Every structure is written in C-alpha cells, then in structure tokens.
Amino acid sequence: MNKSKEQLLNKRYKAEQRFRLYGLSAIFMALLFLTIFIFKIFSTGYSAFQKTWLIVPVTFDAELMMLEQNPSNEDLQDADYYDIALKSMADLDPNANEDQENELKRMVSYFFEKEIKNELLNNPGLIGKTKEVYLTASDDLDQVFKGNYPRDLPEDQRRVSDYQLKIFDQLVAKGKVESKFNISFFTYADSREPELAGIASSFMGSIFSILVCLMIAFPVAVLAAIYLEEFAPKNRFTDFIEVNINNLAAVPSIVFGLLGLGVLLAIFHLPRSTPLVGGITLSLMTLPTIIIAARASLKAVPPSIREAALAMGASRMQTTMHHTVPLSMPGTLSGTIIGLAQALGETAPLILIGMVAFVNTIPGSPMDPAASLPVQIYIWAESAERGFVEKVSACIMVLLGFLIIMNLFAQIIRHKFEKKWS
Amino acid sequence: MIKIKAKNVDVFYGKKQALYNIGLDIEENQVTALIGPSGCGKSTFLRCLNRMNDVIDICSVKGEILINDFNINDKSCDVVRLREKIGMVFQKPNPFPKTVYENISYGPTIHGMAQSKQEMDEIVETSLKKAALWEEVKDRLHEPGTGLSGGQQQRLCIARAISVRPEVILMDEPCSALDPIATAQIEELIDELKKEHTIIIVTHSMAQAARVSQNTGFFHLGHLIEHGSTDKIFKNPDNTKTQDYITGRFG
Numbered sequence: 001m002n003k004s005k006e007q008l009l010n011k012r013y014k015a016e017q018r019f020r021l022y023g024l025s026a027i028f029m030a031l032l033f034l035t036i037f038i039f040k041i042f043s044t045g046y047s048a049f050q051k052t053w054l055i056v057p058v059t060f061d062a063e064l065m066m067l068e069q070n071p072s073n074e075d076l077q078d079a080d081y082y083d084i085a086l087k088s089m090a091d092l093d094p095n096a097n098e099d100q101e102n103e104l105k106r107m108v109s110y111f112f113e114k115e116i117k118n119e120l121l122n123n124p125g126l127i128g129k130t131k132e133v134y135l136t137a138s139d140d141l142d143q144v145f146k147g148n149y150p151r152d153l154p155e156d157q158r159r160v161s162d163y164q165l166k167i168f169d170q171l172v173a174k175g176k177v178e179s180k181f182n183i184s185f186f187t188y189a190d191s192r193e194p195e196l197a198g199i200a201s202s203f204m205g206s207i208f209s210i211l212v213c214l215m216i217a218f219p220v221a222v223l224a225a226i227y228l229e230e231f232a233p234k235n236r237f238t239d240f241i242e243v244n245i246n247n248l249a250a251v252p253s254i255v256f257g258l259l260g261l262g263v264l265l266a267i268f269h270l271p272r273s274t275p276l277v278g279g280i281t282l283s284l285m286t287l288p289t290i291i292i293a294a295r296a297s298l299k300a301v302p303p304s305i306r307e308a309a310l311a312m313g314a315s316r317m318q319t320t321m322h323h324t325v326p327l328s329m330p331g332t333l334s335g336t337i338i339g340l341a342q343a344l345g346e347t348a349p350l351i352l353i354g355m356v357a358f359v360n361t362i363p364g365s366p367m368d369p370a371a372s373l374p375v376q377i378y379i380w381a382e383s384a385e386r387g388f389v390e391k392v393s394a395c396i397m398v399l400l401g402f403l404i405i406m407n408l409f410a411q412i413i414r415h416k417f418e419k420k421w422s
Numbered sequence: 423m424i425k426i427k428a429k430n431v432d433v434f435y436g437k438k439q440a441l442y443n444i445g446l447d448i449e450e451n452q453v454t455a456l457i458g459p460s461g462c463g464k465s466t467f468l469r470c471l472n473r474m475n476d477v478i479d480i481c482s483v484k485g486e487i488l489i490n491d492f493n494i495n496d497k498s499c500d501v502v503r504l505r506e507k508i509g510m511v512f513q514k515p516n517p518f519p520k521t522v523y524e525n526i527s528y529g530p531t532i533h534g535m536a537q538s539k540q541e542m543d544e545i546v547e548t549s550l551k552k553a554a555l556w557e558e559v560k561d562r563l564h565e566p567g568t569g570l571s572g573g574q575q576q577r578l579c580i581a582r583a584i585s586v587r588p589e590v591i592l593m594d595e596p597c598s599a600l601d602p603i604a605t606a607q608i609e610e611l612i613d614e615l616k617k618e619h620t621i622i623i624v625t626h627s628m629a630q631a632a633r634v635s636q637n638t639g640f641f642h643l644g645h646l647i648e649h650g651s652t653d654k655i656f657k658n659p660d661n662t663k664t665q666d667y668i669t670g671r672f673g
Contacts, residue, residue: 233479304514304516310474311474311512312505312582313502313503313504313505313586314532315502322528
C-alpha cells in the first residue's frame with residue numbers, strides 16, 4: 001500500500017519534470033527561430049547602411065561646361081556638366097577606347113553628373129581647377145567592394161566586366177575608393193538603381209498612412225466601444241453586433257484592400273496610390289482590433305467604481321467620462337498602438353489600392369502618391385538587381401525597429417498609467 | 423417623523439421575484455438596520471431606495487417608495503437629484519483611484535456646490551472631520567485614496583457620501599470587509615451621523631444591528647417578516663422565524 005503510494009508520487013514528479021522540459025524546449029525552439037531570423041536579416045542587411053564612393057579627380061573646365069567669364073549662379077545651374085563628368089571618368093584610363101570609356105562611365109551611378117554639379121554649386125571658385133569629387137559607385141561595384149559579388153564567375157555571367165574590375169582594383173589600391181555611412185538610404189526616394197534607392201518615400205508613406213488610420217480608427221472605435229460597453233442595452237441586436245465585430249477582426253486584410261479599391265477608388269474617386277486611401281483602408285482593418293481592446297479595458301474597470309460614481313449622483317455620461325473612460329485609457333491606448341503596429345506591417349490591402357506603384361518622389365502630404373515600408377520590401381524583393389538584396393533586409397530592419405518602438409511605447413503606457421485599485 | 427415610506431414594493435430579476443410586497447416606514451434621524459440571511463433581499467431593498475437597481479438591465483421595481491412624500495419610482499423623478507439626496511456606502515470600500523481630496527470633491531463638483539476653491543476646501547475638511555478621518559489624512563490629501571488602509575478607505579467613502587449633505591445615507595454591509603477595530607470606528611461614526619442624516623444599514627452581524635440601530639427590519643426569502651424597534655425585535659419578537667434567526671437557529 002505504502003509502496004504504491006510512493007510510486008504514484010514519483011510518477012507525478014516525473015510527469016511534472018517532463019512537462020517542464022517540454023515547455024523549456026518550446027521556448028528554446030521559439031528563441032532559436034527568432035535568433036536565426038534576426039541573424040539572417042542583420043547579416044544581409046547591415047551592409048546596406050554603407051555606401052561605396054569612387055574618388056575621381058574632376059577638372060572644372062569652363063569651356064567644356066559652356067560657361068562664360070564670371071558666370072552668375074543661374075549660369076552655373078544651366079551649365080553643361082555631362083561632358084566634364086564623362087571626361088573625368090574617361091581620364092581614369094588614358095588609353096581607353098570608346099567601348100572602354102562607356103564602361104568607365106558605368107562604374108558610377110547616373111547621378112554622377114549631378115554630384116559634380118553640386119560640388120561646383122557649393123564652391124563656384126573651382127572653375128578651371130581640378131578637384132577630387134566623391135561619386136556614388138554603381139551598385140555592382142558597391143557589391144564587389146562589400147564582398148557580396150562573386151568575382152570568380154565567368155565574365156559573360158557577370159554585370160561587371162573584367163576591364164571595370166581592373167580599373168576598380170587600381171582605384172582601391174590607390175585608396176580612391178571609400179565606404180561611408182549611407183545617408184541617401186534614408187533621404188532618397190525609391191529608384192530603379194539600387195545605389196540610389198532609399199526609403200524616404202515609403203517611410204513617409206507609412207507615417208502618413210498610420211496617421212490617417214489613427215485619426216479615423218481611434219475616435220470611431222473608442223466611441224463604438226464606449227457605447228457598446230456602457231450604454232447599449234444587452235439584447236440580441238447588440239449580441240449580433242458584437243459577433244460581427246469579432247468576425248470583422250478575422251477578415252483577411254486583402255478583403256479590406258478590395259473594399260478600398262471598389263469603394264474608395266471606384267466610387268469616391270479618391271486619389272490612387274495615396275496614404276489617404278491606404279490609411280482609410282487600414283483603419284477599417286484596425287477598427288475591430290481597437291474596439292475589442294477598448295471594450296476589454298472598459299470591462300476591466302471594476303463595477304464598484306461605476307456604482308460609486310452613480311451613487312454620488314453622477315449621470316451615466318459623467319460616470320463614463322469622469323471615471324470609466326480615463327481608467328480604461330491605458331489599455332485602450334496600448335491596444336490602439338498594437339492595432340496600428342499591425343496596420344503598419346500590412347502589405348496586401350495597400351498593393352490593391354495601388355500603393356505598390358513605383359514612386360520616386362517623397363510625399364509631402366497624405367494626398368501625394370507614396371509607397372509604404374512593407375510594400376517597399378515587396379517591391380525590392382521582386383527586383384533582380386543584386387544590390388536590392390541587402391536593401392530588402394535593411395528595410396526590414398527599419399520596419400522592425402519601428403514596430404519594436406511602437407510596441408515598447410504600448411508597454412510603457414500600460415505599465416506607467418495603469419492605476420491599481422484595491 | 424417618517425422619512426421614507428415603502429408601500430407594496432415588488433422587485434423582479436427577470437422572471438424571478440426577489441421582493442414580495444414590502445411595506446416599511448423609516449424614521450428620520452434614526453438608524454434602521456435591515457437583517458436577514460444571505461439572499462433574503464435586504465440589499466435589493468436598500469438599492470431600491472436610491473434606484474441603484476436601474477443599473478441592472480433585467481431588474482424591475484414595482485410599488486411606491488415615498489421619500490418626503492414624493493414617489494421616487496415615479497417617471498418624473500430625476501435619479502441624479504435623488505442620488506444627490508440619498509448617499510450610499512458599499513460593502514467593499516470603493517474610493518475612486520484619485521487623490522483623497524478629489525474623492526471628496528467629486529460630488530460637490532458635479533452638483534455645483536462650491537463656488538470657489540476655498541469653499542471646496544471647507545467642504546472637504548468638514549466631510550473628512552465628520553467621517554473622523556481628518557486627523558489621519560490631513561497631511562496626505564493629495565495622495566491616492568486607494569493607498570489608505572481598508573478602514574480608512576471605508577471612512578473616506580462615508581466622507582465622500584456626506585460631502586453632498588444627503589438627507590439619507592444607505593449603507594450596504596459597510597463593515598463586512600473590515601477588522602473589529604475599524605468596525606468599531608465606523609459604528610461610532612454611524613451613531614454620530616444619525617444626528618444629521620437618516621441612516622439605513624444592511625448588516626449580517628446581529629450584534630452590530632443591536633448596537634447601532636433604533637429600528638430593525640427582518641427579511642427572509644424576499645418577505646419582510648417583521649419590523650419594529652430594535653429592542654422589541656431582539657428581545658421579544660412576534661414572529662417565530664425572527665426568533666429563530668436572532669437566536670442563531672438558522673441563517
């Protein structure tokens with residue numbers, strides 16, 4: 001009798017140990033996947049924050065630029081920089097033939113003309129002199145310099161020719177190739193050329209979309225939640241509404257995209273590809289999330305607080321506005337932020353309403369066409385150029401950073417402002 | 423003087439009847455205790471007096487409750503005005519999660535009882551003094567009310583209730599969550615408060631009813647079995663059920 005009891009006890013301890021082991025291994029697995037994921041993104045993405053520059057001597061020859069004596073600022077603006085730009089590239093190899101000169105030109109981005117122009121505009125005294133100018137390297141050389149480009153492929157399978165590599169290696173040997181922090185990744189809009197592509201357009205697009213989404217979804221959702229939780233009679237009709245709100249939260253986001261396409265664009269003719277339409281579409285998606293969070297936090301306010309206020313002679317509205325809603329705000333706000341974070345990562349509905357279009361301008365308002373961060377990731381991931389691979393990961397890093405900050409903010413609000421009641 | 427007169431009060435929770443034909447007179451400036459076993463309807467009756475049952479969707483109240491000869495179940499009765507006159511203290515101390523000062527000033531603010539900060543300070547001070555809490559909290563008026571001890575919180579709730587100078591104070595088992603010392607303080611307070619207010623207290627403790635009240639009503643299964651002066655109910659009840667309950671044979 002005693003022995004079997006002991007066996008039973010042992011069995012129970014063992015079962016408990018096994019259970020703990022399962023739990024630990026589950027957590028370990030989750031952490032492992034997370035680590036692999038983050039490691040993969042960082043290891044491919046970190047190099048996108050560096051940009052390779054070629055330092056090329058440029059002779060600002062007034063004749064080639066078609067400039068007269070003592071040019072005004074306007075003259076400088078209108079001057080012809082293409083020829084001196086071409087010449088400075090061709091001068092890298094004095095023995096180059098015409099084909100090779102063409103290849104030399106393609107070692108830098110097509111912005112090289114503008115970069116040279118900016119140099120002169122900043123310092124007009126350079127006319128007639130020679131100065132070394134930083135020129136953005138082409139994306140392929142950028143990748144070569146970062147070690148991401150397989151140099152040992154046969155030449156006909158490479159986008160960089162042997163000749164370009166030879167000149168590039170000479171420049172490297174002379175210390176005329178430099179890697180600097182890639183500011184343009186944050187300040188440029190999207191581009192077909194990886195070395196010139198940045199996230200400014202999609203970042204601003206995301207911010208505008210989220211703001212529009214917040215301004216629409218938050219008031220509507222909070223009012224709906226307050227009405228449903230505090231004022232609506234509990235009957236079949238409100239039950240029906242509640243079920244449907246929960247259903248709405250489970251609707252795949254692409255369906256909201258179709259709604260935006262069919263209603264906002266087709267019927268109301270709102271401007272296509274804009275954060276305004278994106279924000280409205282996302283707000284439809286965020287609405288149920290915020291309603292559910294707000295109702296949950298209203299429910300969490302103890303009924304004794306409501307009774308206390310009512311018994312003091314506060315009206316229902318006063319009770320709600322003075323006590324229940326302020327007490328539920330931390331939960332509502334953190335729910336809202338989490339809903340917005342979801343919306344921020346949403347891609348499918350935005351593709352349908354046209355925010356997938358190639359946008360090479362930075363939007364100044366929600367009415368301007370823009371992309372958004374997740375759509376930018378999608379656009380770049382689809383592109384063939386090798387230079388976009390690291391850009392995709394870098395964009396993911398920015399998006400993740402954004403999301404982490406938002407979620408952190410939600411946590412802080414929840415912890416700091418949540419009042420404890422006895 | 424009769425302050426409250428309940429006539430033929432029936433209360434239903436959905437289809438279930440919770441109170442049957444209650445008729446009870448409550449004397450002004452006296453303490454009336456409502457006793458009875460759990461679920462007998464004494465709290466329900468108490469909540470009829472300031473229409474707190476309105477909050478419960480399925481609850482319906484029938485019959486007349488006259489306060490100062492005015493039927494509060496009448497459609498013309500404004501619950502906000504009613505609850506200004508009839509304060510309530512609950513079973514569990516439920517101060518607002520705000521400062522001590524804000525807890526007291528809330529009622530006078532929403533009823534527009536103070537014209538200036540000074541007047542409000544005065545109301546807060548008198549209310550706290552009447553609730554015998556002033557000495558303990560005068561240095562921490564701007565600290566959260568929820569940080570006080572249980573007994574202090576309950577006196578804070580009483581101070582909050584009397585801040586709007588109600589004519590009647592309803593107390594729903596105000597001491598059930600408190601220790602004996604805090605209970606004694608509250609009982610003393612009740613004795614003091616009855617000079618200015620009419621008090622109705624629901625209690626589970628027969629000893630408490632005997633100590634604080636002048637009149638007692640005994641509820642059982644939704645019926646008011648017997649009511650009268652506390653002395654009579656405790657020493658010489660007419661009904662055997664009352665006798666059995668008071669002597670502890672059931673309940």
